[in-house]
Structure formats: C-alpha cells, structure tokens
Amino acid sequence: MSLDTRRPRAPAQRLHAFAMELRCEGMRLWREPMYVLPTLLLPVAFYAMFGLLLGGRGDGGAARYLLATYGVFGTMAASMFGFGVTVAIDRERGFLALRRALPASPAGWMLARMLMAMLFAAAIALLLGLLAAGFGGVRLAASQWLLLAAVQVLGALPCCAIGLYLGALCSANAAPAVVNLLFLPMAFLSGLWLPLSMLPDALERIAPVWPSWHLAQLALAAIDDAPADGVWMHLLVLAVVAACCFVLAMRRLARVG
Numbered sequence: 001m002s003l004d005t006r007r008p009r010a011p012a013q014r015l016h017a018f019a020m021e022l023r024c025e026g027m028r029l030w031r032e033p034m035y036v037l038p039t040l041l042l043p044v045a046f047y048a049m050f051g052l053l054l055g056g057r058g059d060g061g062a063a064r065y066l067l068a069t070y071g072v073f074g075t076m077a078a079s080m081f082g083f084g085v086t087v088a089i090d091r092e093r094g095f096l097a098l099r100r101a102l103p104a105s106p107a108g109w110m111l112a113r114m115l116m117a118m119l120f121a122a123a124i125a126l127l128l129g130l131l132a133a134g135f136g137g138v139r140l141a142a143s144q145w146l147l148l149a150a151v152q153v154l155g156a157l158p159c160c161a162i163g164l165y166l167g168a169l170c171s172a173n174a175a176p177a178v179v180n181l182l183f184l185p186m187a188f189l190s191g192l193w194l195p196l197s198m199l200p201d202a203l204e205r206i207a208p209v210w211p212s213w214h215l216a217q218l219a220l221a222a223i224d225d226a227p228a229d230g231v232w233m234h235l236l237v238l239a240v241v242a243a244c245c246f247v248l249a250m251r252r253l254a255r256v257g
Contacts, residue, residue, distance in 0.1 A: 017105060021112040029116060035081065039120055043074035044127050050193070052136050063136035067128055068219035069192040071152045074124035076187065076212055079117040079159030080166070080179050086113070087167025088175035096253060110164070117156045125149045140223055147222040155215045158242035162211070165245040168252040186212045211241045 029036055051066035090096055099109065129145060132138035140148070163179065170178045187193060189203055190213035196204040207213045214234040220226035 014105065018108050018111065021105075021108040022115060025109070025112040025116050029082075039074070039078050039081070040123060040127065042077065043070045043124050044131065046070055046073070046193075047128055047131060048135075052131065063132060064138050064223060065195065065220070065225055067132040067136070067138055068148060068223055068225065069216050071121075071125050071128050071148065072155060072190075072212060072216045072219050073187050073192045074128070075117075075121040075152045075155050075215070076159050076183060078120035078124065079156045080163040080183050081176075082113060082117045082120070083160050083163030084166040084170070084179040085172075085175045087164055088170050089172040091167065091253070092172045114157065114160050117160050118153050121153045121156045122149065125152045144223050148219060151215070151218045151222050155218070155238070158211055158215070158238045158245070161242040161245035161249070165249040165252070168249040186210050189213075190216055192216055211238055214238055 047066055047070040051063045051070065054062070087096075125148065129149070162182075166179055166182070167175060189199075190196075190207055190210045191199075192212065196207055214237045217226050217234050218231065218238075221231055
C-alpha cells in the first residue's frame with residue numbers, strides 16, 4: 001500500500017487512538033472506587049443534608065441556591081483531584097516521560113482526563129437536579145436547567161487547569177494534601193457551602209479573588225439568583241486563570257517530565 005493511500009486514514013486513526021485513550025482513562029477511574037464514590041456522592045450527601053433537610057424548612061430559597069453552589073463544589077472536586085493527584089503520580093512514575101517516546105498524541109491523555117472530569121461534572125449536575133426537583137421543590141425552566149448544567153460541565157475546564165498546575169508542582173505524596181489545602185478554603189470562602197452574607201464582611205469582600213467564586217456566580221446567574229450583568233467579567237477571569245495555569249503547568253512538565 002502506498003503512502004498516499006494511507007493519508008486519508010490519518011484522521012480516523014487519530015480518532016481511534018483518542019477513543020482508546022478515553023477508554024483507558026475510564027477504566028482507570030472505574031478501578032479507583034475511592035475516587036469515584038466520594039466524587040459523586042459527597043456533593044449529593046451535602047446537598048441532601050444542607051439544601052434539603054435544613055434549607056428546605058423555609059421558602060426553598062436555600063435549596064435553590066445550594067443546587068447551584070454544590071454543583072460547582074462537585075465540579076471542582078472532580079477536576080482538581082482528577083488532575084492534581086493523578087498527574088503528580090504519573091510524573092513521578094515516569095509515565096509522562098514515557099509517552100514522549102511513544103507514537104501517541106502528546107495531548108491525548110490530557111484531553112481524555114478533561115473529558116472524564118466533564119463527564120463527572122455532568123453526572124453530579126444530574127444527581128443534584130433530580131434531588132432538587134424531586135425533594136427540594138426547586139422549579140426551573142428547561143433553559144435554566146440546561147444553562148446550569150452547561151456552566152457546571154464547562155466550569156471543569158479552569159478547575160482542570162488548576163489541578164494540572166498543582167500536579168506539575170507537587171510530588172505524588174504531597175499532591176492530595178496540597179489540593180485539599182487549596183480546594184477546601186476556595187469552596188468555603190467562595191460561598192459554596194453557605195451564602196457569603198453569613199460570613200464576616202472582610203471574607204465577603206475578598207471572595208472575588210477565588211476562581212470558584214466567579215464560577216459560582218455564573219451558576220447562580222443561570223438560575224436567576226445572581227445579577228447577569230457581570231457574566232462577561234466572570235468568564236474573562238476564568239479564562240485567564242485557565243490559560244495561565246495551563247501554560248505554567250506545561251512549562252513545568254516540559255522541564256521535569
């Protein structure tokens with residue numbers, strides 16, 4: 001077979017190679033129940049406790065608010081831990097250096113992990129939506145449900161970039177602790193666990209320094225619980241954070257492998 005007859009197959013071959021990357025990533029996660037189960041169940045359990053049991057006692061405003069913020073919380077967990085810890089482990093084991101010697105797409109593994117994080121974000125959004133509609137009395141228009149899900153799924157991208165940078169910086173042993181040290185304060189200080197109005201004024205004023213706050217504002221705007229006039233500013237901040245973390249991470253990975 002001549003070289004010319006192979007060229008039209010190149011896109012199909014690349015697609016097949018990426019499909020295998022995605023399949024392998026899915027199998028890797030499936031064999032890690034200590035990642036899958038907490039990632040899916042913790043946001044649901046927290047929402048059931050604080051959004052439904054405690055927040056459902058009033059007019060349902062808390063159930064509506066926490067539907068958006070706990071969705072962002074779940075997206076952050078799936079993305080930051082999915083990238084931060086696994087990249088650190090793969091880097092120390094030499095997996096990333098090995099890939100450079102293989103005839104494989106250098107970005108295939110990264111794109112596969114990103115899509116898996118988005119899949120987890122979609123699953124969390126679905127579970128929270130079923131709880132909110134079935135037990136919390138939350139009623140949204142179809143367009144609001146779709147927009148909220150889109151914010152949570154696409155919000156995985158800047159969180160993946162943050163996780164990628166942490167994974168490029170930290171050792172395999174330190175990565176879980178470092179990700180937690182950033183993830184938990186970001187969640188609390190961004191108003192994901194409870195409204196910022198319940199926190200001291202100083203913490204409420206500095207909330208915009210956290211990327212998670214901007215993502216939460218987009219989620220709240222999707223259900224009309226936040227002003228929509230700052231949407232472009234929130235998108236710009238998240239895009240800058242994602243780009244900066246990605247560039248810094250790739251430079252670091254290029255040096256240390």
